[in-house]
Amino acid sequence: MEETPLFPGESIKATVKDVMYICPFMGAVSGTLTVTDFKMYFKNVERDPNFVLDVPLGVISRVEKIGAQSHGDNSCGIEIVCKDMRNLRLAYKQEEQSKLGIFENLNKLAFPLSNGQTLFAFNYKEKFPMNGWKVYDPVSEYKRQGLPNESWKISKVNSNYELCDTYPAVIVVPTSVKDDDLSKVSAFRAKGRVPVLSWIHPESQATITRCSQPLVGPNDKRCKEDEKYLQTIMDANAQSHKLIIFDARQNSVADTNKMLLAGAVRIADKIESGKTSVVVHCSDGWDRTAQLTSLAMLMLDSYYRTIKGFEALIEKEWISFGHRFALRVGHGNDNHADADRSPIFLQFIDCVWQMTRQFPSAFEFNELFLITILDHLYSCLFGTFLCNCEQQRFKEMPIHQNLKELLAIKAELQKRVEDLQREVATRASSSSERGSSPSHSVTPVHTSV
Known part of the structure; x- marks a missing residue:
């Protein structure tokens, strides 16, 4: 057999x-x-x-x-x-x-x-010709969109994940906004997820920005810095004096599911036809928000309909912006009834599949590519979908991934040091037996690894 x-x-x-x-x-x-x-x-x-x-x-x-x-x-x-x-x-x-x-x-x-x-991904030893961890580079992606410009800057204010621990290290914010004001806006938004740019129209400069819900509370709490921040986003688009806010918080899960593609079409229409900037948010800004922004961007930007571009879209809007893959999928967890589990990403892929069926010539990929992505959403063979946010992905995973390799390298270096020590000791012993010259010396070997 x-x-x-x-x-x-x-x-x-x-x-x-x-x-x-x-x-x-x-x-x-x-x-x-x-x-x-x-x-x-x-x-x-x-x-x-x-x-x-x-x-x-x-x-x-x-x-x-x-x-x-x-x-x-x-x-x-x-x-x-x-x-x-x-x-x-x-x-x-x-x-x-x-x-x-x-x-x-x-x-x-x-x-x-x-x-x-x-998870098995930490033990998987396959060697690939391409480093998959470098498929997406945020700075390169924003530069492709023509950023930074006079209205928007690429900021590393979150480089240590202190502003928002579920946001990426590199974000795009209005040029005139100071870091102190950004911190105040963060305190007014759920999970600290401030409005940041996802996509900018190459001609009209209308933007898609994403965030979480404001913490208004029962007393209608306000934040002047947050209001000023939204005004700045609106002013960055000279072709419109409006800012459309899409509130994706759900009253009915079933109704919201049916409205996904319709909502994305409305966002794309406001950007393309209305030349108006939009802000998209749900409760925490990592579920419905990601679905709507990524679908709208897929409609607006042909780059995201290529294989490489679609990979960048998932890396940016889903992985780096903190969709909670580990909780939503339940990797390696036996609690199948966990309330945090939800097929949010599956719904997005299903919407993309429907678009490929309607406009097959507009996409470089077909359903086999989408099925492969979903297969490995669950397989735990790769590290792509294992974590809840970028901070967890980059601060924890490389340690586990490289630990065995580092230990192996250290053991190999230690063995070489020991071999050198034995060789030096043998030479020193031979020199003593031959009665070597007093001027002859042996170079010491440093043993720390």
Whole structure:
């Protein structure tokens, strides 16, 4: 029988023969189940072509024991509910469960964070010709849009994530706004998420800015700095004396879902036809806001409809601006009923797919590209969608990613130092035995690594 294909860094944890997969289309299929630290791999070699079921553990939402009496008195079963809407059922002999602990293995490996382990992405050892962490450069993206200019500046006031810990280090704000005023505006906005520029029209200079809701409260609290800040955003667009504020806070989740594309069209129309700047916000500015701004930008800017541009759009509007991927997807967590879980990014991709169906020639990519993105939203094979914000991504992840490499390098250097010490000691001993000249000296070797 052929061996289970493995990624670099992937290892097999359990293999069970005579497992029955209850396929909804083909009925019961018998084969061998292999569980690794990345995937569940089921294969039947008796069929032509071979039947293979390859499921990344990250896509599993929950694992439950079920009865399997119809497949034998000594059988037991498992139902695997997946985040991509698949439900998988397996049946196997009771003695195999007792011997190998299939249910326990799946529960432990599918939810590593709940079991004190790390996600597979930290153990993945594949070498790629391109550094994926450098696909998106914020300064280059803003320069592509013609920024900075006389009205907008590229600011690093948040370089240490002190202004807003869920915002990127590089943001674009009005040129005339001082850092002190920006701090006051931040205090008036939920989670400190001040209005910052996402996109600027190359001709009219109308802008899309994004933020969180103002903390008005029951007493209609006001903030002069916040009002002045919004006035500055409006004044930056000389072609209009209006500023449209799109409030995406939801009264009904179902209604809001239906309004996504319609809302994005309205934003794009205000920018393109009305030459009017818009401010988009929801409650915290990382869910509905990201959906609306990115969809509107996709409609307005053909660059974002290329493969490279779409990657930059996701990196900018979703990842760097703090969409909470870890919480919304629930990576490695066994609490499938967590209220923080929500298919926000999936809804965005579905809207993009609908646009590609209506205007296929306007996009450089098709649904296969979108499906691949969604596959790895759940797979935990790469680090792209693992964190809740840029600060968490860049301050925590590289430490874990590089720790083993650094330790290996240190061990190698230490070994070289020890070899040099032995070599020097041998030479010194040989010189002493030969009665070397008093003027001859041995250069000391520094041993600190």
